[in-house]
Amino acid sequence: PGTGGAAAGRPAGREVRSIGVCGSGTMATGIVEVFAKAGYGVLLAARSQEKADRAKAQLAKSLERSVAKGRLTEEQRDAALALVTPTGAYTDLAEADLVVEAVAEDLAVKRELFATLDKICRPGAVLATTTSSLPVISCAAATSRPQDVIGMHFFNPAPAMKLVEVVSTVLTAPDVTATVLDLCTKVRKHPVECGDRAGFIVNALLFPYLNDAVRMLQEHYATVDDIDTAMKLGCGYPMGPFELLDVVGLDVSLTIEQVLHQEFREPGLAAAPLLEHLVAAGCLGRKTGRGFRDHARR
Secondary structure: OOOOOOOOOOOOOOOOOEEEEEOOOHHHHHHHHHHHHOOOEEEEEOOOHHHHHHHHHHHHHHHHHHHHOOOOOHHHHHHHHHOEEEEOOHHHHHHOOEEEEOOOOOHHHHHHHHHHHHHHOOOOOEEEEOOOOOOHHHHHOOOOOHHHEEEEEEOOOOOOOOEEEEEEOOOOOHHHHHHHHHHHHHOOOEEEEEEOOOOOOHHHHHHHHHHHHHHHHHOOOOOHHHHHHHHHHHHOOOOOHHHHHHHHOHHHHHHHHHHHHHHHOOHHHOOOHHHHHHHHOOOOEHHHOEOOOEOOOO
């Protein structure tokens, strides 16, 4: 197997033929699409058959859009869809070589699912979580096999974004890390390795910057438009901080800020009051029509 950007001397990974993905939301469906387009058989496992079928229908729409844009042929679309089996029963994951959890970003929900997977999945199966802000070790500790648990943080939208943060805990087995790095490369993603700390690499560096931008605005130091323009033209960023906050969602952003502050306890990481106030007012960004900008009339 390839090393998947890994250092020399890494152990060989485990064989991955069949993959399970738990969840029926945007992230789960996007991750299923990534694996299916790369030729892997995927079980799309949701809490009910109806939810799983709905998620597969969303996947079909996404693949149809790719065909319309000339990115996929009709044959490739049909081949990818044929590899996806929707199921409402987690017990169907018993033979999967790797299971990716992509359910709600709630530790209690994730831990309960990992305890279930621990009972169902075959020995040696790799269990991965897509959490963006929760400790991977907390998911691992809900199982009797924490050495098999790892973080695979895909970015939204998963089919388009190249990066996957591969998060090993203090207990993750080296061959599990090797398996996931290799798999990322096989599905044409770029893996980066990091430790199990709040925010991993991207969010740990990104959110203090976004929080500082909100502070700058609330101190009437500069306007939303001028701060966004300055960062795009001065740093070459594709989006300014307020554009990005409105896309990510102010509620999601606030949660990540709170997780970073809780873990590192640095006063500078405390969420800017203006961000808290906008979330309290229900101004969550593009999804509600209003965040740092008004999107309703655009």
